[in-house]
Amino acid sequence: MRRPARSGAGSRRSSAGSASSSAVWARTSLKSTSRNRGRRNLSLSLKLRLRWAPRVAEWRSSASRASGAPRSPTEFERDPGVDHILGIDSRPPPSALGRTEFIDADIRNPVLARLLPTTGVETIVHCGILWYPEPGAPASALHEINVIGTLQLLAACERTETVRHVIVRGSAAIYGCEGASPYFFTEDLARAAPLRTRFQRDISELEQYFENFARRRPDLVCCMLRYQPEIGADLDSPLVRYLTLAVVPVQLGFDPRLQFLHADDATAALEAAIRKPVRGPVNVAPSGSISLSRILRLCGRPSLPIPHPLFAPAMERLAGRLGAGGLLGDGVRLLRYGRGVDNRRLVEDVGFEPRFDAVAAVRDLATKTRGRRIAPDLHPGSLAGRLAGVGR
Amino acid sequence: MTGDTREQVVLAEALADFLRRVRHGVEEGLDPLAAAQAAAGGLPSRLRNAVEAAAARLSGEYHEDEWGFDEQFAEAVYPVFEFLYDVWWRVEADGIQNVPAHGRALLVANHAGSLFPFDAAMMTMAIMKEHALPRWPRFMVLDWAFELPFLSSFIRRCGGVPASPHNATRLLFEDELVMVFPEGVKGTGKPFSERYRVQRFGRGGFVEIALRTGAPIVPVAVVGSEEIYPKLGDSPTLARAVGAPYVPITPAFPWLGPLGLVPLPARWRIEFCEPIEVAGHDPDGADDRRVVLDLSEQVRETIQGKLYENLVKRRSAFL
Numbered sequence: 001m002r003r004p005a006r007s008g009a010g011s012r013r014s015s016a017g018s019a020s021s022s023a024v025w026a027r028t029s030l031k032s033t034s035r036n037r038g039r040r041n042l043s044l045s046l047k048l049r050l051r052w053a054p055r056v057a058e059w060r061s062s063a064s065r066a067s068g069a070p071r072s073p074t075e076f077e078r079d080p081g082v083d084h085i086l087g088i089d090s091r092p093p094p095s096a097l098g099r100t101e102f103i104d105a106d107i108r109n110p111v112l113a114r115l116l117p118t119t120g121v122e123t124i125v126h127c128g129i130l131w132y133p134e135p136g137a138p139a140s141a142l143h144e145i146n147v148i149g150t151l152q153l154l155a156a157c158e159r160t161e162t163v164r165h166v167i168v169r170g171s172a173a174i175y176g177c178e179g180a181s182p183y184f185f186t187e188d189l190a191r192a193a194p195l196r197t198r199f200q201r202d203i204s205e206l207e208q209y210f211e212n213f214a215r216r217r218p219d220l221v222c223c224m225l226r227y228q229p230e231i232g233a234d235l236d237s238p239l240v241r242y243l244t245l246a247v248v249p250v251q252l253g254f255d256p257r258l259q260f261l262h263a264d265d266a267t268a269a270l271e272a273a274i275r276k277p278v279r280g281p282v283n284v285a286p287s288g289s290i291s292l293s294r295i296l297r298l299c300g301r302p303s304l305p306i307p308h309p310l311f312a313p314a315m316e317r318l319a320g321r322l323g324a325g326g327l328l329g330d331g332v333r334l335l336r337y338g339r340g341v342d343n344r345r346l347v348e349d350v351g352f353e354p355r356f357d358a359v360a361a362v363r364d365l366a367t368k369t370r371g372r373r374i375a376p377d378l379h380p381g382s383l384a385g386r387l388a389g390v391g392r
Numbered sequence: 393m394t395g396d397t398r399e400q401v402v403l404a405e406a407l408a409d410f411l412r413r414v415r416h417g418v419e420e421g422l423d424p425l426a427a428a429q430a431a432a433g434g435l436p437s438r439l440r441n442a443v444e445a446a447a448a449r450l451s452g453e454y455h456e457d458e459w460g461f462d463e464q465f466a467e468a469v470y471p472v473f474e475f476l477y478d479v480w481w482r483v484e485a486d487g488i489q490n491v492p493a494h495g496r497a498l499l500v501a502n503h504a505g506s507l508f509p510f511d512a513a514m515m516t517m518a519i520m521k522e523h524a525l526p527r528w529p530r531f532m533v534l535d536w537a538f539e540l541p542f543l544s545s546f547i548r549r550c551g552g553v554p555a556s557p558h559n560a561t562r563l564l565f566e567d568e569l570v571m572v573f574p575e576g577v578k579g580t581g582k583p584f585s586e587r588y589r590v591q592r593f594g595r596g597g598f599v600e601i602a603l604r605t606g607a608p609i610v611p612v613a614v615v616g617s618e619e620i621y622p623k624l625g626d627s628p629t630l631a632r633a634v635g636a637p638y639v640p641i642t643p644a645f646p647w648l649g650p651l652g653l654v655p656l657p658a659r660w661r662i663e664f665c666e667p668i669e670v671a672g673h674d675p676d677g678a679d680d681r682r683v684v685l686d687l688s689e690q691v692r693e694t695i696q697g698k699l700y701e702n703l704v705k706r707r708s709a710f711l
Binding site for chain 2: 179180181182183184186189251252253254255257287288289290291294295296297298299300308337340358
């Protein structure tokens with residue numbers, strides 16, 4: 001394991017100590033003035049494992065990701081107000097980092113609790129909550145990574161005196177997917193429905209730990225970001241792979257209302273929350289909603305309705321192709337009943353307005369993935385369009 | 393030759409011409425779709441527009457609001473409900489001017505029709521057909537319906553949302569017209585012998601919503617909905633098996649199979665009563681049980697009184 005350079009740590013810690021005495025709102029107002037001086041006592045630890053948010057955050061464009069070389073550094077790497085950025089992951093980043101220092105550590109390992117205090121960070125961003133199994137993280141390990149990992153991280157935060165903000169990139173799955181539910185969940189409606197899937201229980205459990213931590217440490221700003229599923233043309237997730245199948249299986253008779261967050265907004269929302277952390281949970285979702293049938297029509301993908309009791313087994317057959325173990329539990333319910341959340345807190349408190357609404361995010365995916373079709377275009381929409389002579 | 397048949401002949405000729413052109417195109421070596429595209433220019437504008445509208449619909453270019461309400465879809469099923477409204481149930485609507493043309497309002501009605509309560513649909517039709525400024529109301533539907541395939545997406549596209557106070561409040565803040573049926577299952581599931589006896593209005597949740605949003609309450613009395621599926625008994629075993637709140641037994645259902653789903657042609661009357669303004673109340677009154685229960689009882693009594701009046705006015709249930 002590579003240790004971070006210790007020389008700068010001491011000075012950072014002492015300067016951070018002076019900032020910690022002021023209140024949160026004072027700190028945020030301080031930022032603008034201190035930025036003018038070109039120096040700010042914010043160091044940032046991107047606390048990550050596997051699905052690396054900075055990988056999404058920093059190297060968003062597909063071309064650069066494919067070539068493996070970062071084209072543009074993250075917003076924070078360019079920000080002179082940020083002293084130091086650390087990335088912690090058990091896998092090395094796929095491409096070279098700018099001035100972000102990489103630490104090779106596993107989130108489940110208690111060594112984190114000894115390592116983190118030495119870095120002197122102020123802001124900790126936990127992006128290590130996995131939605132789907134991945135290579136190296138099978139479905140059976142998800143609970144371990146998500147819940148135990150968060151616990152280890154919180155333990156490490158307790159020991160790190162310099163920490164001021166803790167931000168967790170969580171999931172809106174805590175609300176569940178019910179046929180009869182509020183169409184727009186507000187933040188106070190978590191756990192209103194029974195916890196039905198494994199992932200939902202895991203999220204609920206780790207939020208419980210996080211809430212307790214926040215209550216124990218009122219001096220810290222603890223923010224839980226509840227993300228709706230993310231889509232993007234260059235995002236390689238089971239959901240995107242599902243939506244870009246040549247023929248998309250759906251559940252007969254069900255047409256869920258969905259909100260998919262554009263990948264650019266997902267990154268920008270995280271950055272906005274880092275710049276202005278607020279206390280408590282915040283839903284991160286686009287405005288509006290869109291039905292699955294319209295998503296598939298916009299993407300030009302024909303759907304294959306399957307009676308809903310047979311949907312899960314059918315997806316299991318497809319799971320190898322989708323890499324979508326996670327689609328089996330939570331995803332099946334999401335694609336049956338859908339879920340919408342209210343994003344007013346994100347807009348008003350965090351001050352971030354998603355650039356893409358629910359329809360625009362799908363349109364963007366549709367335009368960028370249209371060329372990926374291998375099979376001939378058999379969607380009735382495009383056939384009728386060609387028949388009528390309307391260009392699509 | 394009448395105008396209608398002449399139009400049909402013109403259409404048939406245009407279609408034949410279209411097919412002829414497609415064949416020529418294919419014979420000239422074009423692929424069938426390209427040939428069809430080239431030939432479509434010769435179609436009469438009405439047919440061309442219809443195809444273009446279908447193409448736009450199928451390629452997802454239509455509007456759907458954030459509640460999943462799809463106006464195009466609602467307009468497509470409109471004729472079916474129009475037939476039920478005009479011909480099957482011969483609905484007469486009174487006091488339609490009491491429905492505000494703009495802004496938020498909460499329509500509160502009695503609930504009946506054991507198998508499929510059609511009262512929300514008929515109230516919608518009354519507003520769409522009789523009101524000077526028609527607009528699509530939203531209606532609260534029993535949660536269970538949203539667990540069902542087909543029915544859930546059908547209801548949602550027509551403007552139904554799950555009956556949750558969060559949904560009603562948000563809709564009213566968006567200045568929509570919202571219909572609620574506070575009796576819920578107690579209203580639809582009551583036996584035929586208790587018809588037109590308004591049941592308890594829950595805990596008055598609708599009053600709380602109206603007080604919080606400042607929306608006027610419009611009581612609505614619906615007569616006729618009780619006779620469409622007279623509930624003679626129910627089957628708790630069947631209800632448990634399918635997870636339904638109840639499974640009614642009517643003179644026709646389940647004995648006649650799908651035919652039992654055809655509602656009886658009762659005669660309907662719908663009366664929209666004078667709005668009850670709650671704007672004068674303090675929004676904090678929503679937590680005052682006395683205010684809430686008083687208002688709730690006032691609405692219930694208004695509806696009950698109007699039900700008796702309209703039953704007398706209707707004279708005969710079926711003729």
